[in-house]
Amino acid sequence: MSDLQHLLGYREPIFNAPMAGAAGGALAAAVSQAGGVGMIGVSGSPKTEWIKEQVGHVADLETPWGVGFMAWSLEADLSPLESFLEFSPSLVSLSFGDVTRSAALAHEAGVLTAMQIGNAAELERAMEDDIDIIARGGEGGGHGRNESATPPLLQLATAQHTKPVVAAGGIGTAHGVAAALTAGAQAAWVGTRFLSASESLGHENFKSAVRQAGMDDTTYTRAFDIAQQLAWPAEFGGRALRNEFSETHEDLDSWEATPELRDEMLQARAEARANMAPVYAGQAVQFVQAPQTAAEVVTELAGFRQILRDTASRFA
Numbered sequence: 090m091s092d093l094q095h096l097l098g099y100r101e102p103i104f105n106a107p108m109a110g111a112a113g114g115a116l117a118a119a120v121s122q123a124g125g126v127g128m129i130g131v132s133g134s135p136k137t138e139w140i141k142e143q144v145g146h147v148a149d150l151e152t153p154w155g156v157g158f159m160a161w162s163l164e165a166d167l168s169p170l171e172s173f174l175e176f177s178p179s180l181v182s183l184s185f186g187d188v189t190r191s192a193a194l195a196h197e198a199g200v201l202t203a204m205q206i207g208n209a210a211e212l213e214r215a216m217e218d219d220i221d222i223i224a225r226g227g228e229g230g231g232h233g234r235n236e237s238a239t240p241p242l243l244q245l246a247t248a249q250h251t252k253p254v255v256a257a258g259g260i261g262t263a264h265g266v267a268a269a270l271t272a273g274a275q276a277a278w279v280g281t282r283f284l285s286a287s288e289s290l291g292h293e294n295f296k297s298a299v300r301q302a303g304m305d306d307t308t309y310t311r312a313f314d315i316a317q318q319l320a321w322p323a324e325f326g327g328r329a330l331r332n333e334f335s336e337t338h339e340d341l342d343s344w345e346a347t348p349e350l351r352d353e354m355l356q357a358r359a360e361a362r363a364n365m366a367p368v369y370a371g372q373a374v375q376f377v378q379a380p381q382t383a384a385e386v387v388t389e390l391a392g393f394r395q396i397l398r399d400t401a402s403r404f405a
């Protein structure tokens with residue numbers, strides 16, 4: 090049993106990534122009940138009713154669950170973290186921004202705290218603090234850095250051996266999980282592969298786009314954030330499906346972000362038009378093919394055990 094497994098009490102070393110707009114309480118509960126760690130993704134400052142509804146799915150579980158925040162948005166308002174801490178999550182993830190105040194608050198509440206790191210400098214900072222590490226490569230879906238792929242970052246992080254490391258970015262199959270564990274990760278943090286799960290909050294149009302896309306169909310861009318005039322720090326672009334909008338505006342600059350463009354993007358999101366709206370997904374989108382439940386995805390990924398046994402006997 091790994092340190093993290095001992096601390097959190099999961100059966101399968103598989104965490105669903107906290108994906109705002111997709112990973113709500115239903116997905117987190119399904120992953121947690123299937124033996125993994127279910128994570129709820131929080132965007133901005135959600136309404137109290139939304140928080141209660143999501144927590145309602147997980148609060149009574151006897152299996153571990155957690156919640157993930159965008160650190161830059163907590164810098165302005167810590168109240169979403171305060172609200173979730175009242176429900177005693179097993180894990181809080183704080184990613185993409187300054188975590189000083191938010192990590193202090195989570196630690197005060199006695200909750201295990203982790204952050205996604207995307208380069209060597211971020212790894213160094215996290216090593217100094219009482220924060221566990223999720224090594225996240227740029228092939229991953231959604232926001233993050235695009236500076237290192239998962240394998241080199243993971244090898245660097247696990248070489249330090251002083252903290253548990255979870256691997257994220259591009260893990261979409263049992264072989265991917267086996268590779269991450271072999272490289273020293275204690276668990277896999279999987280986002281894209283859960284996007285089309287029946288429990289995911291995503292619109293069916295987006296789920297269908299994800300199922301049809303392949304590995305070459307993603308792009309890393311800030312265009313969607315700039316168009317919507319979102320306050321994402323510039324170092325965190327996002328990996329999304331290439332679509333008409335990204336093809337036309339790949340290098341959109343902030344001076345080109347007009348109110349009209351913003352309205353157009355908000356409208357496309359409201360109408361779930363996958364050709365214009367951002368459909369965040371990573372290169373592991375290749376492995377999302379059929380509609381599945383989250384439990385089916387966990388069971389499939391748990392096939393890593395047989396792969397590790399086969400690999401060991403092949404090279405013994």
Ligand SMILES: Cc1cc2nc3c(=O)[nH]c(=O)nc-3n(C[C@H](O)[C@H](O)[C@H](O)COP(=O)(O)O)c2cc1C
Nearest residue numbers: 106108109130229230231258259279280281369371
């Ligand atoms: C649709 C989507 C939304 C995401 N939203 C969040 C989020 O709200 N908070 C967060 O910390 N990470 C978020 N992420 C990033 C994931 O935590 C994780 O880094 C990524 O999914 C891992 O790579 P993979 O998609 O290849 O599995 C999101 C990812 C996706 C695909």
